[in-house]
Amino acid sequence: DTAVSQTPKYLVTQMGNDKSIKCEQNLGHDTMYWYKQDSKKFLKIMFSYNNKELIINETVPNRFSPKSPDKAHLNLHINSLELGDSAVYFCASSQEVGVNEQFFGPGTRLTVL
Amino acid sequence: GEDVEQSLFLSVREGDSSVINCTYTDSSSTYLYWYKQEPGAGLQLLTYIFSNMDMKQDQRLTVLLNKKDKHLSLRIADTQTGDSAIYFCAERAGSARQLTFGSGTQLTVLP
Numbered sequence: 001d002t003a004v005s006q007t008p009k010y011l012v013t014q015m016g017n018d019k020s021i022k023c024e025q026n027l028g029h030d031t032m033y034w035y036k037q038d039s040k041k042f043l044k045i046m047f048s049y050n051n052k053e054l055i056i057n058e059t060v061p062n063r064f065s066p067k068s069p070d071k072a073h074l075n076l077h078i079n080s081l082e083l084g085d086s087a088v089y090f091c092a093s094s095q096e097v098g099v100n101e102q103f104f105g106p107g108t109r110l111t112v113l
Numbered sequence: 114g115e116d117v118e119q120s121l122f123l124s125v126r127e128g129d130s131s132v133i134n135c136t137y138t139d140s141s142s143t144y145l146y147w148y149k150q151e152p153g154a155g156l157q158l159l160t161y162i163f164s165n166m167d168m169k170q171d172q173r174l175t176v177l178l179n180k181k182d183k184h185l186s187l188r189i190a191d192t193q194t195g196d197s198a199i200y201f202c203a204e205r206a207g208s209a210r211q212l213t214f215g216s217g218t219q220l221t222v223l224p
Contacts, residue, residue: 043214104155
């Protein structure tokens with residue numbers, strides 16, 4: 001029944017490693033997003049895909065690369081992890097029409113040591 | 114660019130009303146939203162208001178929008194301990210897809 005799911009929920013890794021976070025939505029939405037929430041709870045958009053096409057790409061280091069194999073999935077791959085990448089990463093999805101309510105996943109807490 | 118601001122903390126007694134305030138800068142905002150984040154969880158949409166409305170009421174929640182002052186508020190009547198969470202104001206500008214979020218207000222409900 002989970003609408004937007006993310007794996008893993010927690011990710012602890014060393015600096016310099018490469019890691020991926022996966023996101024899936026079963027709501028039939030056309031648009032998916034990645035947000036980063038820092039330690040002060042500030043939430044910032046990173047990327048957005050609509051029907052597998054990148055439509056929003058905020059000022060994010062190119063070590064971050066989103067990939068959307070189909071419109072129900074949006075994965076986030078991070079190369080050469082740095083300490084400052086430690087945060088909670090939220091996936092969300094929405095349908096474009098009307099209110100555009102965004103449904104959020106439970107988050108992935110990434111800790112870089 | 115868009116900017117959304119909120120005060121960081123609010124404490125109220127159980128049973129009192131809570132009012133969480135938000136200001137935004139983008140005059141082309143179409144929808145304004147209130148999201149709730151409980152500890153360890155993702156954000157959940159509580160309510161929203163379209164920019165041509167002044168007020169919206171939904172059970173214990175009342176949203177007030179002052180477009181002239183670009184001020185949005187969320188009032189929670191009869192606040193309960195289960196209302197303790199972080200509340201995010203967000204705006205959607207024009208035809209933009211993405212939302213711009215405020216910094217969140219940590220609401221603490223005291224018994």
